[in-house]
Amino acid sequence: MILPNILPLFSGEIAAALAPLPFLATVVAEDSPIILSGVLLTLVVIYLASKFGAEVARRLDFPPVLGELVAGVVVGVSALHLVIFPEGGLSASDSVIMTALQGLNQLTPDALTRIFESQSEVISVLAEIGVIILLFEIGLESDLRQLKEVGIQATVVACVGVAAPFAAGTVGLMMLFHVAAIPAIFAGAALTATSIGITSKVLSELGQLKSKEGQIIVGAAVIDDVLGIIVLAVVASLAKTGEIDVVNVIYLIVSATAFLIGSILLGGVFNKSFVAIVEQLKTRGNIVIPAFIFAFFMAFLGNAIHLEAILGAFAAGLVLDETDARNELDELIKPIADLLVPIFFVTVGARADLGVLNPTVPENRAGLFIATFLIVVAIVGKLITGWAVFGQPGINRVAIGVGMIPRGEVGLVFAGIGSASGILDKPLEVSIIIMVILTTFLAPPFLRVAFGSSINPIPESTTAVETASE
Amino acid sequence: MILPNILPLFSGEIAAALAPLPFLATVVAEDSPIILSGVLLTLVVIYLASKFGAEVARRLDFPPVLGELVAGVVVGVSALHLVIFPEGGLSASDSVIMTALQGLNQLTPDALTRIFESQSEVISVLAEIGVIILLFEIGLESDLRQLKEVGIQATVVACVGVAAPFAAGTVGLMMLFHVAAIPAIFAGAALTATSIGITSKVLSELGQLKSKEGQIIVGAAVIDDVLGIIVLAVVASLAKTGEIDVVNVIYLIVSATAFLIGSILLGGVFNKSFVAIVEQLKTRGNIVIPAFIFAFFMAFLGNAIHLEAILGAFAAGLVLDETDARNELDELIKPIADLLVPIFFVTVGARADLGVLNPTVPENRAGLFIATFLIVVAIVGKLITGWAVFGQPGINRVAIGVGMIPRGEVGLVFAGIGSASGILDKPLEVSIIIMVILTTFLAPPFLRVAFGSSINPIPESTTAVETASE
Numbered sequence: 001m002i003l004p005n006i007l008p009l010f011s012g013e014i015a016a017a018l019a020p021l022p023f024l025a026t027v028v029a030e031d032s033p034i035i036l037s038g039v040l041l042t043l044v045v046i047y048l049a050s051k052f053g054a055e056v057a058r059r060l061d062f063p064p065v066l067g068e069l070v071a072g073v074v075v076g077v078s079a080l081h082l083v084i085f086p087e088g089g090l091s092a093s094d095s096v097i098m099t100a101l102q103g104l105n106q107l108t109p110d111a112l113t114r115i116f117e118s119q120s121e122v123i124s125v126l127a128e129i130g131v132i133i134l135l136f137e138i139g140l141e142s143d144l145r146q147l148k149e150v151g152i153q154a155t156v157v158a159c160v161g162v163a164a165p166f167a168a169g170t171v172g173l174m175m176l177f178h179v180a181a182i183p184a185i186f187a188g189a190a191l192t193a194t195s196i197g198i199t200s201k202v203l204s205e206l207g208q209l210k211s212k213e214g215q216i217i218v219g220a221a222v223i224d225d226v227l228g229i230i231v232l233a234v235v236a237s238l239a240k241t242g243e244i245d246v247v248n249v250i251y252l253i254v255s256a257t258a259f260l261i262g263s264i265l266l267g268g269v270f271n272k273s274f275v276a277i278v279e280q281l282k283t284r285g286n287i288v289i290p291a292f293i294f295a296f297f298m299a300f301l302g303n304a305i306h307l308e309a310i311l312g313a314f315a316a317g318l319v320l321d322e323t324d325a326r327n328e329l330d331e332l333i334k335p336i337a338d339l340l341v342p343i344f345f346v347t348v349g350a351r352a353d354l355g356v357l358n359p360t361v362p363e364n365r366a367g368l369f370i371a372t373f374l375i376v377v378a379i380v381g382k383l384i385t386g387w388a389v390f391g392q393p394g395i396n397r398v399a400i401g402v403g404m405i406p407r408g409e410v411g412l413v414f415a416g417i418g419s420a421s422g423i424l425d426k427p428l429e430v431s432i433i434i435m436v437i438l439t440t441f442l443a444p445p446f447l448r449v450a451f452g453s454s455i456n457p458i459p460e461s462t463t464a465v466e467t468a469s470e
Numbered sequence: 471m472i473l474p475n476i477l478p479l480f481s482g483e484i485a486a487a488l489a490p491l492p493f494l495a496t497v498v499a500e501d502s503p504i505i506l507s508g509v510l511l512t513l514v515v516i517y518l519a520s521k522f523g524a525e526v527a528r529r530l531d532f533p534p535v536l537g538e539l540v541a542g543v544v545v546g547v548s549a550l551h552l553v554i555f556p557e558g559g560l561s562a563s564d565s566v567i568m569t570a571l572q573g574l575n576q577l578t579p580d581a582l583t584r585i586f587e588s589q590s591e592v593i594s595v596l597a598e599i600g601v602i603i604l605l606f607e608i609g610l611e612s613d614l615r616q617l618k619e620v621g622i623q624a625t626v627v628a629c630v631g632v633a634a635p636f637a638a639g640t641v642g643l644m645m646l647f648h649v650a651a652i653p654a655i656f657a658g659a660a661l662t663a664t665s666i667g668i669t670s671k672v673l674s675e676l677g678q679l680k681s682k683e684g685q686i687i688v689g690a691a692v693i694d695d696v697l698g699i700i701v702l703a704v705v706a707s708l709a710k711t712g713e714i715d716v717v718n719v720i721y722l723i724v725s726a727t728a729f730l731i732g733s734i735l736l737g738g739v740f741n742k743s744f745v746a747i748v749e750q751l752k753t754r755g756n757i758v759i760p761a762f763i764f765a766f767f768m769a770f771l772g773n774a775i776h777l778e779a780i781l782g783a784f785a786a787g788l789v790l791d792e793t794d795a796r797n798e799l800d801e802l803i804k805p806i807a808d809l810l811v812p813i814f815f816v817t818v819g820a821r822a823d824l825g826v827l828n829p830t831v832p833e834n835r836a837g838l839f840i841a842t843f844l845i846v847v848a849i850v851g852k853l854i855t856g857w858a859v860f861g862q863p864g865i866n867r868v869a870i871g872v873g874m875i876p877r878g879e880v881g882l883v884f885a886g887i888g889s890a891s892g893i894l895d896k897p898l899e900v901s902i903i904i905m906v907i908l909t910t911f912l913a914p915p916f917l918r919v920a921f922g923s924s925i926n927p928i929p930e931s932t933t934a935v936e937t938a939s940e
Contacts, residue, residue, distance in 0.1 A: 032890055033773055035591070036598050040770040040779065047763045054753040064753040104774055121505070121588050122595045128506050283524040283534040285808030292809060293517045300510040303503055304574055309510065335802040336809055338755030339762060420502055 031115050034105055038119035041097050043126075043343070045082045049075045050342035061205075063195075065408060066440050068342055069433070072349020083350040085120045092116035123347065124420065128309070130344035131413055135229070135310040136295045137337050138196075138409070139317015140330060142222055153389055154219030160388040161220060161404050162227045165191035165381025172377060177370055179428070182239050186423050189235045190415065190432045191378045193228030194221040195408025195440070202444045203403065206451055213396050213451075216389065217403035228410045229314055230256045232417070233307040239423045240306060256307050260315050263298065267319030270294075275323050287325055288332050294320065310413060348416045352433045356426040367427030374431045378439055379405055399450040406443035411436040501585050504575055508589035511567050513596075513813070515552045519545045520812035531675075533665075535878060536910050538812055539903070542819020553820040555590045562586035593817065594890065598779070600814035601883055605699070605780040606765045607807050608666070608879070609787015610800060612692050623859055624689030630858040631690060631874050632697045635661035635851025642847060647840055649898070652709050656893050659705045660885065660902045661848045663698030664691040665878025665910070672914045673873065676921055683866050683921075686859065687873035698880045699784055700726045702887070703777040709893045710776060726777050730785050733768065737789025740764075745793050757795055758802050764790065780883060818886045822903045826896040837897030844901045845908055849875055869920040876913035881906040 053071025054064035075082040082096050092098040092112045098119075102112055170188030173179040179187070199221050200209060208214040234252040238244055274294070278287050295316040302312025320329060357367050382404040386397030415432040418424035424432070519541035527537025545552040552566050562568040562582045568589075572582055640658030643649040649657070669691050670679060678684040704722040708714055744764070748757050765786040772782025790799060827837050852874040856867030885902040888894035894902070 032594070033779075036595060036779060037770055037773045039595055039599075040602075040766045040773070044763055044767045044770065047759050047766075051751065051753070051755070051759050051763075055751060058753050118588075118591050122592050124502065125506060125509055125592045129509075132510075281521065281525060283521070283528050284804070285521070285812070288805045288808045289517050289521050289812070293514055293521075296510045296517075297514045300507055300514065303507045303510070309503075309506060332805040334754070335758045336805055338758045339806055342755070342759070 031111060031118065034101055034107070034111075034115050035118045035122070037104075038097060038101055038115060039122050041100070042083055042119065042123055045075055045097070046072075046123075046343055046346045049083075050346050053346075054342075061444065063408070063440060065345055066437060068345040069349045069412065069437065072346035073352055073354060073433075074349075075346070076350025076352065078352065078354040083123075083347065085124065085347075085351060086117055087351070123343070126340065127344045127347045127416070128420075130340040130342070131416065132295065132299045132309055132313040133333070133337050134341045134344060134409060135413075136299075136313040136317040137333055137341075138225065139314040139319075140321050140326065140333065142196075142225070142318060143321065151219075153216050153392065155223055156388050156390070157216055157220035157385045157400065157404065158223035158227060161194065161382050161385040162192040162224050162231070164384060165377050166231070168377045168381055169374060172373055173370070176373065177366065179370075181244055182235075182242065183418075183424055183428055185244075186235050186239060186414065186418050187374065187428050187432060189228070189231045190411050190418070191374065191381060191407070191435070192231055193224050193407065193410035194382065194404045195406050195410070196221040196225060199403055199406055199443070202406070202447050205444075206447060208399075208451055212392070213399045213403065216400055220385070220404060224404075225410055226260070226314075229308075229311055230260065232410070232414060233259075233302070233311045236308050236417060236421065236423075237306050239421065252307075255305070256311060259302065259305070259307060259311065260318075263312075263315040264318055267315075267322065270319060271323045274320065275325055278325055287329055288336070291320060291325075291329055291333070308417070344416065345412065348412050348419075348433065351419050352415070352430050353426055354430060356430055357434070364427070367431065370427060371431035371434055374435050375438055378407065378435050379442070396450065399447065402443065402446045402450045405446065406440045407436045408440060501581060501588065504571055504577070504581075504585050505588045505592070507574075508567060508571055508585060509592050511570070512553055512589065512593055515545055515567070516542075516593075516813055516816045519553075520816050523816075524812075531914065533876075533878070533910060535815055536907060538815040539819045539882065539907065542816035543822055543824060543903075544819075545816070546820025546822065548822065548824040553593075553817065555594065555817075555821060556587055557821070593813065596810065597814045597817045597886070598890075600810040600812070601886065602765070602769045602779055602783040603803070603807050604811045604814060604879060605883075606783040606787040607803055607811075608695065609784040609789075610791050610796065610803065612666075612695070612788060613791065621689075623686050623862065625693055626858050626860070627686055627690035627855045627870065627874065628693035628697060631664065631852050631855040632662040632694050632701070634854060635847050636701070638847045638851055639844060642843055643840070646843065647836065649840075651714055652705075652712065653888075653894055653898055655714075656705050656709060656884065656888050657844065657898050657902060659698070659701045660881050660888070661844065661851060661877070661905070662701055663694050663877065663880035664852065664874045665876050665880070666691040666695060669873055669876055669913070672876070672917050675914075676917060678869075678921055682862070683869045683873065686870055690855070690874060694874075695880055696730070696784075699778075699781055700730065702880070702884060703729075703772070703781045706778050706887060706891065706893075707776050709891065722777075725775070726781060729772065729775070729777060729781065730788075733782075733785040734788055737785075737792065740789060741793045744790065745795055748795055757799055758806070761790060761795075761799055761803070778887070814886065815882065818882050818889075818903065821889055822885070822900050823896055824900060826900055827904070834897075837901065840897060841901035841904055844905050848877065848905050848909055849912070866920065869917065872913065872916045872920045875916065876910045877906045878910060 049071035050068040053067030053069070055067070057064050057067025057070075072083070074080060077084045077090065080096065081094055084090050084095050092102075092109075092115070095116060098112060098116050101107070101115070107115065166188045169191045170184045173184035173187055174181060196218065200218050203209045203214045203217065209218070230253070233256040234249065237252050238249065241248070274290065278290055281290070295313050298312035298316040299309040300312070302315075303309040320326065323329075356364060357371060358364055359368060383401035385404050386399070386401030389395055389397060389400060411432060415424070415429050415436070418432070419429045520538045523537030523539070523541025524534035525537070527534050527540075542553070544550060547554045547560065550566065551564055554560050554565050562579075562585070565586060568582060568586050571577070571585065577585070636658045639661045640654045643654035643657055644651060666688065670688050673679045673684045673687065679688070700723070703726040704719065707722050708719065711718070744760060748760055751760070765783050768782035768786040769779040770782065772785075773779040790796065793799075826834060827841060828834055829838060853871035855874050856869070856871030859865055859867060859870060881902060885894070885899050885906070888902070889899045
């Protein structure tokens with residue numbers, strides 16, 4: 001390794017001496033406008049799909065995020081081949097967008113492959129930045145002080161609702177389907193987190209958001225999001241080393257928890273400095289840029305200590321949630337999240353190859369059984385949480401259990417990270433995505449039955465949490 | 471070429487058959503968290519630099535964009551080596567960020583080079599998306615109806631102010647310095663566009679924005695931005711083919727103008743549909759996403775017909791400027807622009823190797839003469855525009871000429887595109903950047919003298935144009 005020249009203020013001589021070898025730069029420079037074309041066209045397709053999916057879902061009374069996910073499946077590897085990635089043997093000629101660019105620019109097959117890979121890399125990083133911003137926003141929306149009011153009941157429901165499907169899912173996959181330990185743990189962990197957004201939206205439509213049951217459900221959903229993100233950080237880190245020993249697992253759980261609690265405690269101090277800095281700034285982006293410096297740095301830190309970038313972004317959101325600049329920040333982050341988060345949801349759908357569960361192919365049968373098993377565990381594992389509530393005679397236990405069923409963003413984050421890092425094989429990844437889709441589809445009608453509600457419920461006013469998740 | 475399989479709804483078999491060859495995907499998957507770390511860390515550095523630079527510039531009474539550019543020079547190849555790109559023989563070991571990642575992750579030199587290239591590609595595309603959004607925003611802020619009031623005087627000033635430095639710059643570079651035709655034309659074109667933002671800010675501080683002179687200057691600055699973007703599209707397209715013949719040049723000028731006018735005319739029809747669509751949408755991002763679908767698609771179109779992506783984005787901005795949703799859109803685009811535009815300005819500064827003009831190196835003398843020549847042409851070529859005004863006895867001709875001097879965003883767009891595409895060699899690129907910096911530094915004191923203003927001017931209220939450019 002040549003040590004970097006930290007301050008070569010007039011390093012022109014060196015640059016000039018090396019200049020006669022610009023082969024690489026020239027190749028990249030020629031490709032660069034076509035890579036940009038590919039990225040722009042892919043973003044147009046992703047945005048069209050996300051908006052179309054979200055609006056159709058909304059009109060059918062389903063959460064918009066579900067529509068974005070399904071729209072992603074339609075434009076992705078399972079159907080239209082508009083948004084695909086160079087994984088599982090797919091090449092540039094499989095991509096409709098790349099074929100169109102090829103037609104427009106008469107590229108050599110080599111150049112097309114290079115452009116396909118660069119374009120996919122850029123879209124993948126944009127999706128990762130999208131999920132970082134999503135978790136930053138969820139952190140900003142999670143009011144930890146509110147949790148104190150919901151209290152011990154929500155914590156018990158959350159812990160049971162994380163432990164039961166995690167244990168049943170992991171053990172079941174290993175025992176019944178002979179899945180290796182790490183993917184089994186990863187898939188089990190993907191079953192843990194209830195979607196705050198989807199749950200509170202349905203509760204609000206049923207007029208049950210302020211009921212005892214509603215309060216416990218939303219409180220537990222916030223807590224299991226936090227638990228789910230810690231579990232994800234631990235499991236993803238385990239997967240990187242490939243080894244599972246008790247000391248390592250304990251070390252990871254402690255470090256992930258310490259990272260989160262540590263940043264919140266340090267954040268209490270940092271809060272004041274953040275507001276003081278923001279107040280001194282007089283140029284455009286005076287709130288947005290410091291907030292993203294903090295969020296991206298925490299995400300980098302989460303990644304650098306071999307946990308997850310999203311854990312850092314979530315912690316950054318929790319910290320800034322406590323500042324006076326919070327309301328303004330919420331407003332400013334919305335358009336940024338609107339632009340970047342759909343890239344994540346659509347690409348998760350687009351990467352999922354539903355073909356691996358095609359029931360007409362005999363080899364797929366194992367995958368189908370796994371998907372069915374995961375869905376059953378996902379439903380039953382949350383349903384039983386209603387019976388974990390104690391000291392509340394007459395409470396609607398079925399309603400609480402059903403209310404915890406819908407999975408959403410965090411489940412998809414597991415599927416996305418698992419697939420991108422190669423931990424999950426295709427059938428497991430697709431099973432998790434189908435689990436998220438089905439639990440989200442089933443929860444609204446189930447909840448209506450559980451609460452014995454009328455056909456025309458009176459909607460409550462929308463909450464901050466709900467608005468954030470749409 | 472294998473034709474793409476448009477609708478392989480159950481293509482699982484094919485994917486399964488190809489699955490045993492996931493070599494490429496595995497390599498990418500292993501690199502992926504480190505690429506993300508690199509991108510996050512680079513963005514943190516870019517944001518810190520941009521905010522620091524902008525705030526210092528603001529306090530010294532210079533335009534913030536100048537501070538961002540200079541801060542980019544400081545973190546880039548000329549000094550700190552934090553944000554560098556694999557061009558001109560620079561490798562991963564020259565990058566401080568890559569060296570830090572190397573220390574954190576124990577990477578092989580090959581992996582580090584791959585990660586450096588991928589990370590640089592992602593940052594480059596983010597910068598390109600940043601400049602697309604910048605031009606989209608400038609388009610949204612350019613009110614074409616206002617131009618009718620300023621009328622013929624502004625048009626004449628703009629045309630002289632584009633033609634004089636363009637002709638003098640190009641011919642001078644070819645005759646005096648024996649620069650090849652295409653880079654000479656490109657550098658000449660980079661001298662054309664006055665910065666609306668910087669000019670109107672200084673005028674506003676002097677209380678001269680509503681004066682006859684002020685109105686002509688701002689009107690001419692809007693027109694020469696449009697002319698400058700058309701010139702850029704034509705010149706960049708010439709550079710792609712490498713041939714200059716009169717038929718081709720006329721064809722390009724006509725097609726760029728037709729593209730711009732055509733989209734504005736068609737936009738008149740599209741406007742109504744855009745508002746109608748936005749009103750139907752009920753999910754988050756109902757304005758932002760359709761606006762960016764349009765902007766990105768127009769940018770793609772500009773790129774696809776071998777003009778420039780920014781021409782399309784600018785046209786999209788002009789079109790949406792006419793809609794009822796405009797004010798809301800302006801507000802929503804601001805945080806997005808705040809986040810992405812600084813990436814462009816900082817990377818333009820970071821790519822500029824000031825070392826190529828180090829006066830202690832004898833070989834750099836030619837470059838220094840070129841830089842001096844460009845700066846003189848840039849100043850004189852705009853100064854004379856004051857004498858193009860007719861039928862206005864007693865008008866302050868010096869003030870108009872001086873008001874047209876500051877170059878800004880569009881000049882930097884020329885430097886950025888010229889450097890990324892390899893049209894401009896290092897001395898020419900750096901000369902253009904120094905020209906932008908110097909004209910912007912000099913304009914405020916010159917304007918004060920020209921207007922004979924007091925030392926403590928009364929600032930007018932800020933305008934929309936001014937706010938947009940900060």
